[in-house]
Amino acid sequence: MPEMNGFEATEAIRRRERRHGLRVPIVALTAHAMEGDRERCLKAGMDGYVSKPIRRDQLNQAIAACRTTRLEDR
Numbered sequence: 001m002p003e004m005n006g007f008e009a010t011e012a013i014r015r016r017e018r019r020h021g022l023r024v025p026i027v028a029l030t031a032h033a034m035e036g037d038r039e040r041c042l043k044a045g046m047d048g049y050v051s052k053p054i055r056r057d058q059l060n061q062a063i064a065a066c067r068t069t070r071l072e073d074r
Contacts, residue, residue: 006030007044014045025066029054 004012006028013024027048028041038049048062 006041006046010045025063027059027062027066029059 010026013026017023025048026046027050028046029050029052030037030041031052033051037051041049047066050058050062
């Protein structure tokens, strides 16, 4: 995204959600696989984290986790 990075986009989406009451699942798909990156993404409000190269099973698990987590649990 040329205008903002994933953390900024997540923050903007979460702000909008607070105004409108909707929840958008966000899964980080990133080339960053350094220690602590996953935790940083989750702390920023993302619901999941998958590092590149993307493995289908990991992506499917991240998506499934978003679909089964209730709004109250986030």
